Amino acid sequence: MKKPVYERVVLKISGEALAGDKGFGIDPDILNSIAEQISEVHNLGVQIAIVVGGGNIWRGRNSKHMDRATADYMGMLATVINALALQDALENKGLETRVQTAIEMREIAEPYIRRKAIRHLEKGRAVIFAAGTGNPFFSTDTTAALRAAEIEAEVILLAKKVDGVYDSDPVLNASAQKFDSLEYIDVLNKGLGVMDSTATSLCMDNGIPIIVFGISTPGNIKRVILGENIGTLVRGS
Numbered sequence: 339m340k341k342p343v344y345e346r347v348v349l350k351i352s353g354e355a356l357a358g359d360k361g362f363g364i365d366p367d368i369l370n371s372i373a374e375q376i377s378e379v380h381n382l383g384v385q386i387a388i389v390v391g392g393g394n395i396w397r398g399r400n401s402k403h404m405d406r407a408t409a410d411y412m413g414m415l416a417t418v419i420n421a422l423a424l425q426d427a428l429e430n431k432g433l434e435t436r437v438q439t440a441i442e443m444r445e446i447a448e449p450y451i452r453r454k455a456i457r458h459l460e461k462g463r464a465v466i467f468a469a470g471t472g473n474p475f476f477s478t479d480t481t482a483a484l485r486a487a488e489i490e491a492e493v494i495l496l497a498k499k500v501d502g503v504y505d506s507d508p509v510l511n512a513s514a515q516k517f518d519s520l521e522y523i524d525v526l527n528k529g530l531g532v533m534d535s536t537a538t539s540l541c542m543d544n545g546i547p548i549i550v551f552g553i554s555t556p557g558n559i560k561r562v563i564l565g566e567n568i569g570t571l572v573r574g575s
């Protein structure tokens with residue numbers, strides 16, 4: 339049997355992925371399928387920390403006339419809703435989980451404490467990081483990069499609706515070409531929309547590889563963890 343190639347990973351799930359085709363809110367079937375995929379990987383003994391986005395509920399950057407910081411705080415609260423939904427779905431699969439939030443809300447979840455997060459992972463709990471970095475002007479991709487550096491994860495698994503990084507938007511352009519691998523600097527120079535520049539730079543400075551792949555195909559998280567070359571690998575030179 340194939341063995342996992344990673345021991346500790348950060349899985350970033352975009353909010354949109356949770357909405358499925360509905361485009362808004364949480365699709366219970368999708369949530370269940372994602373939880374199933376995470377549980378498969380967890381059963382292989384991989385330590386999993388999850389960063390979840392909030393775009394299925396609120397997209398700060400689309401709120402034209404709103405103060406940016408306020409819009410971003412609303413987005414962070416949206417991620418807490420998603421984190422609780424994911425926690426519930428994972429616990430239904432029998433996983434032990436802990437939600438840690440970057441904005442204190444003691445009644446709902448424990449606060450983010452780096453050492454405690456690592457301890458939870460070592461004890462076999464899936465840890466879900468909610469409320470982004472707790473700061474406006476930072477994305478949940480940046481949260482994934484920051485938390486991966488903090489907990490010394492070996493890789494960021496960037497689960498998306500599309501199945502990798504393309505040279506143009508594959509939804510709009512049928513002849514868009516997918517990259518098998520890229521360097522961080524290419525992502526920055528070509529302005530590829532895989533991750534924002536803050537997140538990409540953070541990964542580049544800390545040498546954290548990113549694997550971008552599609553979450554819609556069941557079993558994909560496991561494929562990546564077992565070292566199959568699906569999606570796009572972003573790394574240093």
Ligand code: GTP
Nearest residue numbers: 435436437443444445446447448449454457458461
């Ligand atoms: P260890 O005993 O250190 O292995 O970790 P533990 O998470 O089992 O212990 P702890 O007593 O810290 O937590 C027990 C439960 O309470 C877990 O479900 C935590 O997520 C939850 N919990 C811990 N701190 C807080 C908090 O500040 N707020 C909320 N709402 N829950 C918390």
